[in-house]
Amino acid sequence: MKPGPQRIVCLTEETTEWLYLLGQEARIVGISGYTVRPRRAREEKPKVSAFLSAKIDKILALKPDCVFGFSDLQADIAAELIRAGVQVTVFNQRSVDEVFGVLYQVAAMVGCAEEGMRRIVAMERRLAEIRADVLLRQVDGKRRPKVFFEEWDEPHISGIRWVSELLGIAGGDDAFPELANESLGKNRIIADGAEIVRRNPDIIMGSWCGKKFRPEKVAARSGWQSVSAVKNGQLFEIKSADILQPGPAALTDGVEQMHRIVLDWMALHG
Structure with missing residues (x-):
C-alpha cells in the first residue's frame, strides 16, 4: 500500500x-x-x-x-x-505554474511523486512544443489573433489567469489581459459590452461554466455585428470541463483546442 x-x-x-x-x-x-x-x-x-x-x-x-x-x-x-x-x-491555484505545483503536491501526497513528475514533464514538454510552433509561424509573418474568452455571458466575464496564460501559449492574445489576474469572477465582469466591441477581437471563445455556449446568441448581440470575430464566423465553444478546471484537462485538451482554433485563424488571416 x-x-x-x-x-x-x-x-x-x-x-x-x-x-x-x-x-x-x-x-x-x-x-x-x-x-x-x-x-x-x-x-x-x-x-x-x-x-x-x-x-x-x-x-x-x-x-x-x-x-x-x-x-x-x-x-x-x-x-x-x-x-x-x-x-x-x-x-x-490560478496560474499554469500553480496548477503544475498542485499536481505535484497531490501526486506526492499519494506516494506517486515520481509518476506525477513524469506526467508533468510530458505536459510541460507539449506546452513548449505548442509555444515553439506559434513562434515559427510568427517568423513566417503570421500575426497573433486577439481573443475574447467569455467565461460567462450575463454579465460578460472574461477568462481566469490559467485560461489567459494557456491562450497565450496557444498563440492568441487575451483581449482583456488586465482582468486575468483577478481570481474572483465578479472582478472580471465587463459591465459594458461596448468595450468588447471596441477591442474588436478576432476570435471569441466561450465556456459558460457548464452552460452550453451559443454562438448565434453572441452574434445577435446589439452592435456586435461589426466585431471581426462575428463578421468572420470565429466563435467557438470550449467545454468547461476541458478548460475551466485547473488541472490536467486544461493543460492538455483545453490548450490543444485553443491552439487548433488559432492555427486555423492564422491560416486564413495571417
Whole structure:
C-alpha cells in the first residue's frame, strides 16, 4: 500500500482526474456531481457535492481521511468539515505554474511523486512544443489573433489567469489581459459590452461554466455585428470541463483546442 490518505473525497474535478491518471482511483470515495473526466468516475463513485455546496452528512458517512477542495469559494464547506474533525486540503491555484505545483503536491501526497513528475514533464514538454510552433509561424509573418474568452455571458466575464496564460501559449492574445489576474469572477465582469466591441477581437471563445455556449446568441448581440470575430464566423465553444478546471484537462485538451482554433485563424488571416 502506498503512503498517504486512503479515503479521499474530491470536491472538484481536477483532483479526481489526476488521481485516475496516476492509477490511484481506488482511494477516491466521493466526487463532485459536476465530474465528467474521466467519464467512468461518475459510474463508480458517489457524488457528494456541487461547487458551492456539499452533502456534509454524506461526506462524513464515507469516513474520508482527506478531502480535496479548490479555492476560497469552498471555504465554508471546508470549515464545516474541519469542525467535524476531517482533514481538508484546499488548493487555490490560478496560474499554469500553480496548477503544475498542485499536481505535484497531490501526486506526492499519494506516494506517486515520481509518476506525477513524469506526467508533468510530458505536459510541460507539449506546452513548449505548442509555444515553439506559434513562434515559427510568427517568423513566417503570421500575426497573433486577439481573443475574447467569455467565461460567462450575463454579465460578460472574461477568462481566469490559467485560461489567459494557456491562450497565450496557444498563440492568441487575451483581449482583456488586465482582468486575468483577478481570481474572483465578479472582478472580471465587463459591465459594458461596448468595450468588447471596441477591442474588436478576432476570435471569441466561450465556456459558460457548464452552460452550453451559443454562438448565434453572441452574434445577435446589439452592435456586435461589426466585431471581426462575428463578421468572420470565429466563435467557438470550449467545454468547461476541458478548460475551466485547473488541472490536467486544461493543460492538455483545453490548450490543444485553443491552439487548433488559432492555427486555423492564422491560416486564413495571417
